[in-house]
Amino acid sequence: xxxxxxxxxxxSDDLQLAVNAAITLERPLLIKGEPGTGKTMLAEELASSMxxxxxxxxIKSTTKAQQGLYEYDAVSRLRDSQxxxxxxxxxxxYIVKGKLWEAFESNKRPVLLIDEIDKADIEFPNxxxxxxxxxxxxxxxxQQVVKAKQRPIIIITSNNEKELPDAFLRRCFFHYxxxxxxxxxxxxxxxxxxxxxxxxxxxxxxxxxELRDVSGLKKKPSTSELIDWLxxxxxxxxxxxxxxxxxxxxxxxxxxxxxxKNEQDAHLLEKLAFMSRRKT
Numbered sequence: 001x002x003x004x005x006x007x008x009x010x011x012s013d014d015l016q017l018a019v020n021a022a023i024t025l026e027r028p029l030l031i032k033g034e035p036g037t038g039k040t041m042l043a044e045e046l047a048s049s050m051x052x053x054x055x056x057x058x059i060k061s062t063t064k065a066q067q068g069l070y071e072y073d074a075v076s077r078l079r080d081s082q083x084x085x086x087x088x089x090x091x092x093x094y095i096v097k098g099k100l101w102e103a104f105e106s107n108k109r110p111v112l113l114i115d116e117i118d119k120a121d122i123e124f125p126n127x128x129x130x131x132x133x134x135x136x137x138x139x140x141x142x143q144q145v146v147k148a149k150q151r152p153i154i155i156i157t158s159n160n161e162k163e164l165p166d167a168f169l170r171r172c173f174f175h176y177x178x179x180x181x182x183x184x185x186x187x188x189x190x191x192x193x194x195x196x197x198x199x200x201x202x203x204x205x206x207x208x209x210e211l212r213d214v215s216g217l218k219k220k221p222s223t224s225e226l227i228d229w230l231x232x233x234x235x236x237x238x239x240x241x242x243x244x245x246x247x248x249x250x251x252x253x254x255x256x257x258x259x260x261k262n263e264q265d266a267h268l269l270e271k272l273a274f275m276s277r278r279k280t
Contacts, residue, residue, distance in 0.1 A: 009045035010187045018175035025173060028132060028154035033177030035159055036222025043113035043155040053110040057099035059119050065127035068098040069137050092142050100131060104148040112152040118161040125168035180223060182209060192227050204230060207253060216268055221259040229258040
């Protein structure tokens with residue numbers, strides 16, 4: 001079964017090719033791209049389209065690779081020992097399974113999402129090399145080997161906050177999600193708002209892509225922010241009028257807070273709007 005996108009996810013030809021290549025090669029698929037371009041959603045829709053379980057491991061700055069395998073809860077065992085609980089005699093009662101363990105013991109090949117791997121320490125990816133290569137790991141406390149019943153389909157996302165080690169990159173199939181073109185973006189919007197007025201959509205896309213082209217923006221608005229902005233526009237008739245009628249809007253984009261996320265960019269756009277009004 002090959003991935004071709006879904007009703008809820010428009011995947012470019014290049015992205016479809018990358019997903020299917022990674023599945024064929026049985027290598028992790030490393031996905032990079034601007035925040036809001038659908039990297040996490042790709043794993044969700046891939047699992048849904050294949051009818052398999054999605055196991056999500058969301059990485060934080062404090063996450064350690066060992067947590068993906070298992071953790072030994074020594075504190076609980078000590079407490080139970082003090083209370084005279086008999087289960088302390090079986091150390092396996094205090095082994096907490098991680099996301100990789102869950103994926104390895106799944107009877108049907110699951111999709112494992114390792115989300116935003118670049119948030120963790122620089123050694124985090126290298127600490128997973130052996131487990132991802134051999135699809136197994138050793139539990140020292142119980143002296144058992146956990147081996148994958150089915151090799152999971154692994155999707156790894158990164159926002160490029162840190163460079164990933166070369167040894168890790170060599171083991172992945174890489175794909176960068178390019179920002180959608182205007183035509184691709186229209187298809188994405190149609191998925192979310194199939195009944196949107198085409199005149200309004202055309203105007204909204206023009207404003208959106210003009211905004212992304214503004215020089216000096218610290219953070220360009222993303223696909224997910226466009227979807228949020230359109231939701232507000234559709235629900236607010238006054239905003240629809242202001243968007244289409246540039247004279248009434250006086251150069252100010254309505255509901256700008258859905259698109260712009262920091263004060264530096266907001267001040268820049270206010271300044272540009274002021275200068276535009278002065279010229280007229």
